[in-house]
Amino acid sequence: MATDVTYGAPSGAAADRPPEAAPPAWKNGRNLGLGRLYLRRFLRNRLAVAGVVIFVLLVLFSAFGGLFTPYTHSDADFAALTQPPSAAHWFGTNQGGNDVYASAVHGLQRSLVIAVSVSVLTIVVAAVIGSGAAYFGGRVERATLAVIHFLLVVPSFLILALVSHRLAGDWRVLIVVLTVFGWMSTARVIWSVSTSLRERDYVTAAEFMGVGALRIILRHLIPNLGSLLIVNLTLGVVATVLSETALSFLGFGVQTPDVSLGTMLADGASTVTSAPWLFAFPAGLVVLLTVSMTFIGDGLRDALDPTSVTGAAGGRR
Amino acid sequence: MLRYVTRKATGWLLMIVVATNATYFLASWFLDPRSNFKELRPVRSEIQIDRALAPYNLDPQVPIVRRWWDWLTSVVLDFDWGKSPTGVSVNGEIGYRSLVSAELVVIATILSVVIGVMLGVYTASRQYGWADRISQAVSIAVFNIPTSVAALAVVFVAIWLNQHAGLHFLYVAGENSPNVEGLLPTIGDRLLHLILPTLTLTLMGYVGYHLTQRSLLLDTINADFVRTARATGLTRAQAIRRHALRTALIPTATSVAFSVPALFTGAVITETIFGWNGMGRYFIQTISKNDVHGTVATAAFAAALTAVGAILADIATVFLDPRVRVS
Numbered sequence: 001m002a003t004d005v006t007y008g009a010p011s012g013a014a015a016d017r018p019p020e021a022a023p024p025a026w027k028n029g030r031n032l033g034l035g036r037l038y039l040r041r042f043l044r045n046r047l048a049v050a051g052v053v054i055f056v057l058l059v060l061f062s063a064f065g066g067l068f069t070p071y072t073h074s075d076a077d078f079a080a081l082t083q084p085p086s087a088a089h090w091f092g093t094n095q096g097g098n099d100v101y102a103s104a105v106h107g108l109q110r111s112l113v114i115a116v117s118v119s120v121l122t123i124v125v126a127a128v129i130g131s132g133a134a135y136f137g138g139r140v141e142r143a144t145l146a147v148i149h150f151l152l153v154v155p156s157f158l159i160l161a162l163v164s165h166r167l168a169g170d171w172r173v174l175i176v177v178l179t180v181f182g183w184m185s186t187a188r189v190i191w192s193v194s195t196s197l198r199e200r201d202y203v204t205a206a207e208f209m210g211v212g213a214l215r216i217i218l219r220h221l222i223p224n225l226g227s228l229l230i231v232n233l234t235l236g237v238v239a240t241v242l243s244e245t246a247l248s249f250l251g252f253g254v255q256t257p258d259v260s261l262g263t264m265l266a267d268g269a270s271t272v273t274s275a276p277w278l279f280a281f282p283a284g285l286v287v288l289l290t291v292s293m294t295f296i297g298d299g300l301r302d303a304l305d306p307t308s309v310t311g312a313a314g315g316r317r
Numbered sequence: 318m319l320r321y322v323t324r325k326a327t328g329w330l331l332m333i334v335v336a337t338n339a340t341y342f343l344a345s346w347f348l349d350p351r352s353n354f355k356e357l358r359p360v361r362s363e364i365q366i367d368r369a370l371a372p373y374n375l376d377p378q379v380p381i382v383r384r385w386w387d388w389l390t391s392v393v394l395d396f397d398w399g400k401s402p403t404g405v406s407v408n409g410e411i412g413y414r415s416l417v418s419a420e421l422v423v424i425a426t427i428l429s430v431v432i433g434v435m436l437g438v439y440t441a442s443r444q445y446g447w448a449d450r451i452s453q454a455v456s457i458a459v460f461n462i463p464t465s466v467a468a469l470a471v472v473f474v475a476i477w478l479n480q481h482a483g484l485h486f487l488y489v490a491g492e493n494s495p496n497v498e499g500l501l502p503t504i505g506d507r508l509l510h511l512i513l514p515t516l517t518l519t520l521m522g523y524v525g526y527h528l529t530q531r532s533l534l535l536d537t538i539n540a541d542f543v544r545t546a547r548a549t550g551l552t553r554a555q556a557i558r559r560h561a562l563r564t565a566l567i568p569t570a571t572s573v574a575f576s577v578p579a580l581f582t583g584a585v586i587t588e589t590i591f592g593w594n595g596m597g598r599y600f601i602q603t604i605s606k607n608d609v610h611g612t613v614a615t616a617a618f619a620a621a622l623t624a625v626g627a628i629l630a631d632i633a634t635v636f637l638d639p640r641v642r643v644s
Contacts, residue, residue: 152575153627154336155619157582158600159343162612165604166347242463246586249465250601265465269590272473279473283466290461 041303048299054292058285062112065105073098073106073259082275092277094267103259104281110260111289114175114244119236121179122186123229129183130190131221135198135213145191148184156181157243161252171254174247178240186232193228197221227304234297238290245286261286318635325631329624333617340616341385341609348607350375350402373400375609388610398617399610401603407610410599415618417492418595422577422584422622424511425518429580430573432519433526434566440527441534442557452527460524464583468517468590475513487513490592514591521583525576526569533565540564567638574627581619 042048069090071077076097077089085092091100133144160181167173197203198221206216222229241261247253248262249269256263261282268279354366361369370376374387391397398407436456440449459467475487488494488510497506537543538561546556585597592598596618603611635641 150332150335153332153578153620153623154339155578155581155616155623157578157585158612158616158619159340161600161604162340162343162347166349238461242461245463245465246582249463249586250589252604262463262465265463265469269465269469272469273476276473279469283469286466287458287462290463291458294457294461 038303042299045299045302047295048302051292051295051299054288055296058108058289058292059112062105062109065108066102069099069102069105071099071102073103074257075099075102082271082278084275085277091281092275094275094278095271100264100278100281103264104261104285107259107261107264107282108285108289110171110254110258111241111244111262111286114171114178114254114260115237115240115289117175118178118182118240118244119233121175122183122236122240123233125179126183126186126190126232127222127225127229128217130187131194131197131217131225133187134191134194135203135217135221137198141191145188148188148191151181151184152188156184157246160243161247161250164247165252171258171260174244174253178243182236182240182243186236189232190225190228193225194221197224227300230304231297231301234293234300237293238297241286241290241293261289321635322628322632326624326628329627333620333624336620337613337617338385338389341388341613342381344609344612344616345381345384348604348609348612349377350607350609351377353402353607370402373402373404373610375402388613398614401608401611402606407608407614410611411596411614411618414594414596414599417593418584418588418597418618419622420511421514421518421587421593421595422580425515425522425584426573426577426580426626428515428519429522429576430526430569433523434530434569436523436527437530437534438557438562441531441538442553444535449531453531456524456527459520460528464517464521464586465590467520468514468587471513471517471520472590489513492593492595514587514593517587517591518580518583522576522580525572529572530565530569533568534561537561537564563637567634570630570633570637573630573633574623577623577626578619581622 066072071089077093077099078097080089080093081097082095083089083093085100089099089101091104093099094103129144133141160177163181164174164177167177203216203220206220211219244253244260245262245265248255248260249266251266254260254263264282265279265286268275268277268282272279350370351363351366354361354369367376367378371379374384376384388399391399396408398411400406401410436452440446440452443449462470472489475489478484479487492510493503493507494510497503534557538557540561543556543561546560547553551559581597584595585600587593588595588597589601596615599611600615602608603615
């Protein structure tokens with residue numbers, strides 16, 4: 001928050017006398033100036049900052065949380081079956097004597113890795129397909145849109161469950177499956193934005209200079225979708241966490257020897273009243289993860305959007 | 318109007334047919350009914366297993382195209398969706414279950430749309446008021462909660478209420494009680510069982526409508542045509558309802574079609590947690606029992622639900638959007 005205050009105050013004063021304030025910003029190079037602007041706009045959003053703090057804490061917890069317990073997620077303590085939280089088992093134990101704290105660390109790690117990699121892959125696939133469809137237009141566009149609309153209305157969750165039931169258990173396969181069935185709605189958003197980008201002068205200029213289609217898409221269309229892609233990346237993490245927990249909860253995602261937040265929820269589902277800690281800890285972690293990512297996504301949207309009012313001096317509040 | 322609906326319905330029917338057949342091939346590839354027999358003792362040979370599966374059109378030795386053609390002809394001609402690997406008729410299973418699921422999904426959809434849109438209108442016309450801020454915070458929180466967590470939280474609260482407030486009408490398991498006689502008691506009993514699952518699904522569904530309807534209405538609420546409408550003497554509420562809302566409702570109406578698959582996913586989880594014998598739970602059972610025909614029937618049911626939602630959305634668009642001409 002310190003950056004916010006020190007940087008925010010001079011900029012308010014600088015508005016009165018721009019000639020003195022402007023040159024240093026230009027000397028620093030445009031990239032730095034832009035990055036600073038985005039950072040300042042982002043830091044002004046208190047919820048977004050809270051989201052970053054929560055998310056960083058969750059990542060640290062999943063990476064180093066295992067150091068604070070002698071147990072691992074696969075160890076079974078047969079002297080303590082379904083015990084409430086205690087000094088030995090911080091989050092209690094489940095029916096098989098597994099330490100819930102160690103499982104939570106491992107499960108969060110698993111869910112995070114799946115969510116982040118699926119979200120990155122989805123964005124890459126959606127960006128190429130969405131902007132490609134918009135750039136080529138005509139038949140390619142219509143065919144791509146038909147496929148997207150078809151996959152959107154088909155009960156893709158059922159197909160997801162069907163495919164991952166056979167292949168999964170292995171979380172790496174789950175990443176591929178979730179990507180294959182998860183790119184459509186993002187691709188549609190990217191397509192609709194790209195249709196206006198393809199009419200821009202710089203695309204026409206590149207075409208006249210004989211630049212190839214693939215290069216135009218990669219160098220001219222996709223970079224100009226940057227802010228949209230970043231925002232969708234964070235929201236994609238939320239969507240993936242939700243579908244991964246749903247699949248694992250039903251037994252089609254990550255499977256028993258391995259642990260994710262979804263399998264832990266399934267574990268606690270039948271004992272909500274008799275052993276609430278089995279359900280409460282993974283549920284809390286999932287909600288913290290998704291809520292923090294939503295706040296970050298919201299903050300990024302406001303920070304990167306040039307027409308946004310929240311980032312401007314004064315702001316909404 | 319009838320021609321317009323027929324044209325749209327034909328398109329959706331085509332979608333159902335393609336989706337169902339695609340699912341048939343996917344299910345045949347990814348589900349292996351033979352593995353059901355691997356656990357049995359005495360051990361069966363491969364040939365014995367294939368022979369056991371042959372009467373149900375599941376013999377892996379028969380080329381998949383032939384099995385598909387036999388399945389397709391029996392569905393089209395006799396509306397017979399085939400048999401499970403143990404010989405149970407799929408038709409007998411889905412008849413009752415689809416009613417149970419449809420009841421849940423349809424009521425939840427209607428409630429979600431109505432509550433979501435009403436909240437959206439109420440909060441958009443009082444932007445940044447306390448009601449707006451509170452409901453916004455609640456909706457963003459709910460938006461991020463997985464269905465399983467929400468359903469279990471509902472169960473937890475219901476059991477707590479039952480124990481502490483002495484309530485006995487919140488049922489957390491099953492879609493009806495055994496030993497209920499007579500028409501009216503049966504209906505009443507079913508409605509009571511419906512409360513919690515519907516509450517869960519509505520909670521999951523209304524959020525999307527609330528958030529999108531609020532932002533859509535905020536876009537139109539300050540538009541020139543709304544100001545013009547007010548200048549003709551309408552009150553603010555009338556101008557919002559008759560002019561701003563009508564424009565802002567169009568994208569919401571189209572989004573209903575796209576939200577049905579998500580709602581069905583929610584129904585799968587809700588039915589599992591509340592122990593309902595609906596299509597969602599049946600789907601999970603069929604997949605874990607490698608029941609190809611049952612899985613395909615469930616997918617067809619979900620596609621049909623989506624199509625019904627989409628056709629209703631198309632009809633709503635005709636009434637809302639003067640640019641859409643049906644003749």
